[in-house]
Amino acid sequence: MTTAQSNAASLSWYEASARQRVEALLDRGSFCEFIGPEQREASPHLSIFDLPEQFDDGIVIGRGRLEGSSVLIAAQEGRFMGGAFGEVHGAKLTGLLRAARMLKEDVLVLFDTGGVRLQEANAGELAIAEIMRAVIEARRAGIKVVGLIGGRAGCYGGGSLIAGTCSRLIISEQGRISVSGPEVIETNKGVEEFDSRDRALVWRTMGGKHRYLIGGADTFVDDEALAFRQAAINTLEMNGRYDLPLLTAEQQRLERRLTRFSPAADAIDVWQTLGIEAPTEIPGLPTKEFMRRAADKRENADDAR
Structure with a gap:
């Protein structure tokens, strides 16, 4: 194992920044950032609310190599406004996905988001819709769009909807996926329905193990950058099929899942x-x-593929 690989193996995906994840995931020295620090594409809206801006608006996008193959990559920075989607943030990801169709290159999306940025609600919601459309168009063109989830902010709100349109999802135990976050559920339904302070409840309901077991994620890995890297390499070698029979089979699988687990309270x-x-x-x-x-017991999304 090289020194770089050793460092990646010991790097916690949960604790790492967006740029650290990109560096550990891709071949060493291969990453080229699009719209980097020198261009400073910050949000034009945050100053209105006296909020700090960030030069990349909380998302890093670019191109690099993974085991020698060229890929496009986007990494959300969960430590800036919870990785939330705003106008610039969303436009960067949309543009990357559109570029993937022209370049015929697969895309890795490193999710770390609480959803839409409230200060840019309309722009953020539009961004989610545009990104989902761009993912679908990329997949129809034969491009694989793989999501990686294991960051501090999880993958909530509109981010979870985008994740649901990806070709495949890789997740760690620390990763969480849900349309509504714990606080949102508690606010709307009460603490009796969902106690957002109960970390054990949050993780067993929304966490990586549960999502993997019910087929909401395709690959489960340790909280290590090297584990995510190897899973990404393996995943990009898989079938990228995307057609009506696949969608029909997936819909039927989800209907069966709903029927089977509806009585469950936990x-x-x-x-x-x-x-x-x-x-x-x-x-x-x-x-x-x-x-x-989990072997032979989990709800396997591959059954629909």
Whole structure:
């Protein structure tokens, strides 16, 4: 193992910044940033609210090599406004996805977002729609769009909708996916419905293990940059098929999932229905043992492919 690989192996994806993740994921020295620090494409709206700007508006985009193959990449910075989507932030990702069609190159999206930026709500919502359309158009053109989820902010709101349109998703235990975040659910439905301060509840409901078990993510990895890198390499070698029979099969799978798990009051009930051995132990299991128990039990999205 090289020094660079050793550093990547020890780097926590959850703790890393967007640029650290990009550097660890791609071949060393291969990344070329689009719209970098010298161009400073900051949001034109935040100063109205006396909020600080960031030169890249919380998302890094560019091109690099992964195991020698050229790829396009976008990485959200969850430490800037929770990685939220605004006008510039969304336009950068939309542009990258459109470029992928022209360049015929696959795309990696490193999600770390709480959803739409409230200060740019309309622009942010429009950005989500434009990005989803760009993902679909890229996939129809034969481009793979792979999402990687394991950052501090999770993948919430409009970010989760975009993730749902990706070709495949790679997730760690620290990753979370949900349309509504814990605080949003509690605010609208009350603490009796969902206690946002209950971290165990949040992670077993929205976290990587649960999403993997119900087929909401395709690959489960440790919280290590090298693990995400290897998973990305493997994923880009898979079939990128995208057609009406695939969508029909996926819709049928989701309908079956809804019927099967509707009676469940908690994620543990879902795991028990799946036939997982000792389901209450799932949150504390190391990856190797978790994957052993998940084998042949999880709802597999590949069944629709």
